[in-house]
Amino acid sequence: MAATDRDPDNEPNDLNDLDEVSDLVDDSDLPGRVDRLMDGLVADLERLAAIPSIAFPGFPAGPVQEAHDLLVGLLHDVGVPHVERIDLPDTAPVVFAEIPPPTPVAPTVLLYSHYDVQPPGDESLWRSPPFEPTPIEGGLRARGIADDKSNVIAHLGMLRAFGGRPPVGVKIVFEGQEEYGSPFDGYPPTDPDRFACDAMVIADLGNLRPGTPTLTTGLRGAAEVMVEVRTLQEPRHSGEFGGAAPDALLTLLKALATLHDVHGDVAVEGLRREEWTGTSYTEDEFRDLASVAEDLPLLGSGTLGERLWSGPAITVIGLDAPGVDGAASAVVPYARAKLNLRFHPKQDPHEAQDHLVRHLRALRPFGIPLTVTPGDTGPGYEAATGGPAYRAARAALKEAWGSDASYVATGGSIPLVNGLAQAAPDAEVLLFGAQDSLCNLHAPNERVLFSELRATVVAMCAFVRRYADDFRKGVTS
């Protein structure tokens, strides 16, 4: 159960003055207002990014709490009347805050981001200490400064631009243990009233490239499968036994080789692959991002969007076999591999996993059966993009960046999205934010660009203003 500590001195204000409210809704020159806020937002981003809020086992909990407390203070400062914490076992506190809708016909928008960060990894690869936010051209470098503290600050910027009284009702969810994984993922459906809303802005990602406004409309699902082979009780001399004794490693490799066809497309039947209708990287961009040398081919056929987002991928992520150093001249008796499957956003996770499991179980390399064990699964997500929140968001992103929004998907998953979508099944889910594909997420030298942060704040402001306007017109007409 969640323990909450409501602050009775900070109960919501009643905003019944409709004239005042329509002034708020008609607010003009938001970009100028955001420009004037930028110095303060960047200063707060630096304070937040200087806290090593790593919610992983083996890291101290103090900094996570410190980041939490800083955010609670910032929300109180901007006048959010109701801030509480959701405490669940085995996870960091979730900041939950609420601003009631300013009028009975205003929609409610849930704003999500997370204040924990990935561990910095090998610090010798960083050009500046990971928790000392350091200026770079047009931005700042630090661990977590893009993922996802930039988006925490972007939400805050929207609230500041409206003086703490945006034209929509707001629910804020700032998670504190997203990167490691958290039992909070399953919590929203158990407390649906708390998360009830008309639209959500899940800001834990960003643009396809800096300057290209991007709405992420799909997340591929994921499943793991373990496959192992035992052929002998123990290793046997390859000179004496090789040639007839069944080799476990060779057996496993023959099995793994059936997962893809000669082009590198997944050859397992039943995994959905559909045309990708949104935008995608150019091949050069993708090569750059993935660090693929020019003289090497990419795997698979068809568009990159289809290969990366609306089709399956199977990756061998681990292999147990004798290492090369010190390898004995012996037939290998046992080998196993861990496979990571990514599948179409709309395919059922267990169905997708079953297709891979059945494919492997049906194999008999050299006549030898394999032991196949299904592992964890995570569902994908595909947003419905035809509603009023999407219309408002498309216009808002265009207003902020000056060009039409691209639709992309991502292979990475955000497990909480499914929990929130179950809690508020009719809410439109918008995924955009201040990160970009070059910001080195989860890698050394993570950075954020001020241009993206600023445009994200403008987009969030324009979104709530347009959405509230459309909502009012829709409800009153």
Ligand SMILES: [Zn+2]
């Ligand atoms: Zn993140």
